[in-house]
Amino acid sequence: TQSTRPQRLLAAVHKKATRGNPRSVVKAIDEFCNQNEWAMNVGNEKGEILDSVVSETNPGCVLELGTYCGYSTVRIASLLPPHAQLITLEFNPDNAAVARQVIAWAGVAEKVRLVEGESGEWIPKMKEQFGVKTFDLVFLDHWKNRYLLDTKLMEECGLLKKGSVLLADNVVCPGAPDYLEYIRNSPQYKSQFFKSHLEYTKAEDGLEKSVFLG
């Protein structure tokens, strides 16, 4: 049977990356996407912006919406302080299966809890199921038409506190216009746009960083 792109990406990780070395896993995926097949990982250019936001936030509790193959999961987890936790939601079981193996190969599994489920169902369960109080950082990279709905849901569930940071991928391409309109006009957020490029291409894209003011 024909392999899928995530499965071919995983094979490249097993072949090219050193087990236990998260940076080599990130490098192997970027090489695969530059040389073999484009895939919707945040990529290295936007990834460096992600890294700087994670480092400056120094988060104890992180939520990622949309694991896909685990590329950004590994980037974030490799920068977390000891005992910090990253919860990542992925509702496609095939993607989740690949991501678990990418995360394990990188050696960051003990910092990551991959939940195979839908954000709308699981965001309201974060406190009771995982003992989460609030998230210090949220990385939004799932369906673009769900960024706004899920942000409002996190607000309603009391999962954001003063200083919580939302970082949204693809606010230019494919775009998340309703999310941008809301977050840039809301008095409850201070937003900043980081201009960049769509992963592995010259097309314009960028990340929106928004700090919840409480």
Ligand SMILES: CNc1ncnc2c1ncn2[C@@H]1O[C@H](/C=C/CNC(=O)c2cc(-c3ccc(F)cc3)cc(O)c2O)[C@H](F)[C@H]1O
């Ligand atoms: C809705 N709630 C969800 N809960 C859990 N997992 C989810 C949920 N929704 C999706 N997932 C899961 O999150 C992932 C979805 C990522 C979607 N990402 C993109 O579409 C996306 C698209 C482009 C792109 C740009 C230009 C172009 F020409 C073609 C593509 C670039 C990007 O960086 C992206 O992130 C995964 F696949 C899905 O199962």
Ligand SMILES: [Mg+2]
């Ligand atoms: Mg993306």
